[in-house]
């Protein structure tokens with residue numbers, strides 16, 4: 516998954532996506548002067564952070580990637596059957612397209628693949644290798660923030676479209692933002708569209724908490740990398756040893772929360788601002804919402820979709836949903852027998 520594969524905003528307010536350090540600086544200062552303190556998870560994914568995330572996906576405790584890949588592999592033929600003939604597959608936040616390859620292998624009749632990612636460089640690199648591996652499928656990368664409206668390439672305007680949003684990236688959104696995202700995807704995909712979404716499920720708290728507190732400390736390094744970035748890109752002098760990785764399942768909100776906790780009372784200096792921490796005070800860096808098959812179904816219905824298919828693994832750790840747009844309800848005509856009731 517690339518750095519830029521998952522530009523979703525949750526903890527911090529929506530901010531303009533730009534690689535510039537000016538907006539990074541502004542976001543960091545806004546987040547650290549807010550109460551409670553927060554930083555957007557989109558800033559995890561610089562080069563070092565992306566590499567750490569790749570390592571996370573291979574950890575024994577981190578079940579999501581492995582489990583989703585298993586479901587997609589097992590169900591690739593069923594998924595392929597639900598994708599209209601000659602369709603364009605549009606992936607929201609494509610990153611390295613690893614999971615997409617599973618779908619592309621089975622979906623023989625696909626006319627085009629449209630990976631949408633903020634990182635233009637990474638995209639064209641990926642498109643090159645995909646072209647070589649799937650010569651019959653048109654590769655039409657779009658460099659855009661997938662959570663904002665974007666233009667589809669002209670060549671796919673007339674094709675039926677299917678969307679692909681794996682990785683439980685949707686879990687980084689607040690539920691109302693996830694709903695807004697699904698509505699936005701519905702607009703992009705158009706009438707009759709199919710959307711395939713990977714969603715992590717609520718499960719035993721121990722399993723969830725271990726996935727975000729691995730023994731090797733890779734997730735801790737991934738979280739602390741945010742402070743490293745602030746030091747190297749914004750010239751701060753944060754003592755990384757004075758902060759600790761905290762991740763726990765908030766059952767009431769049904770989400771894993773990641774925080775960076777200050778181990779002592781301290782003052783940071785950043786761009787002329789003084790940022791004070793109480794001992795134990797945290798910076799909230801990420802939410803990763805967990806759904807049930809039913810709660811995700813309800814969210815999808817709220818966005819105008821129906822759950823056409825849902826697959827989980829044997830342990831029900833992860834789910835892959837195929838959503839289709841609900842037909843517009845027929846215009847209601849007054850029924851004569853009810854008219855009298857007023």
Ligand code: AVJ
Nearest residue numbers: 571682683684687727734803
């Ligand atoms: C990429 C957002 C799905 O929430 O599990 C992994 C990110 N954070 N370990 C997740 C993450 C800490 C991941 N997502």
